[in-house]
Amino acid sequence: MLETAFLTTAAVLVVLAIAVLYRAIKGPTMQDRVIAVNVLGTNTVVILALLAVALDSPSFLDIALVYALLNFLLAVAISKFTVKRGEVI
Amino acid sequence: MSAVGIALVAFVAVTAVATVLVRDVLSAIIIFGAYSLGMALFYTLLLAPDVGLTEAAIGAGVTTILLLVTIAKTTRPIGDRVLASINWPAAVVVGVLAVLIGSTVPYIPTDNFTGGLTPVIANPNVTGYYLEMTYADTGVTNAVTAVLAAYRGFDTFGEAVVVFAAGVAVLVVLHTEVFS
Structure with a gap:
């Protein structure tokens, strides 16, 4: 019962991710896209945590942690690129 | 397939098509990052967390930064159009190929x-x-x-x-x- 609830929540969050995707594709500015992908990353972390509970495998939480770290890295890299085009590293 | 799986299929399909169609390369890279997020979720859902972890590190992390360094050598397209015009013959060929590959899926032994x-x-x-x-x-x-x-x-x-x-x-x- 509780597993179904968690899985349903995860499914709803994935559908919401598709809605956020509209902003990532449409833009219009690059900042909109960066924030949209950031939201998608946070969404992914939450979905992973839900899956970890629903599928009863705590090792998924490690992936969620990696994602939380990478999400930050991704946003910083893209932001730095847009502010000063060409100097990522 | 569960509801999460079906929603993820839609998400991955939309991001994949959008990556191809967006005109600005930087936008394509950002949407490709979103695609990578979806694929990693997929791998995790199919109980392959190690593959999901690799997809997270390589697909979303390293590839994005490498592509950003690469497109620093390019220029942005002129104009306000978000999507590129579609090359219909190529699109038809790709569609036929996708249908052909997809038609083999039911024959994969699932034991x-x-x-x-x-x-x-x-x-x-x-x-x-x-x-x-x-x-x-x-x-x-x-x-x-x-x-x-x-x-x-x-x-x-x-x-x-x-x-x-x-x-x-x-x-x-x-x-x-x-x-x-």
């Missing part, structure tokens, strides 16, 4: 995935030997690691030599080339 009694293995004798004798032979608990680093150690060593030689060759070429 392995649904917990059937007869697992689908190419060489049952070899695989069975590896799974049973790995720890006794090599003392490595992970069977995949044992096959790569112990049973096929020379093979892996050769691969490492090839990759190293390719890297050295690239460095040599980049250092002698003069950009004017």
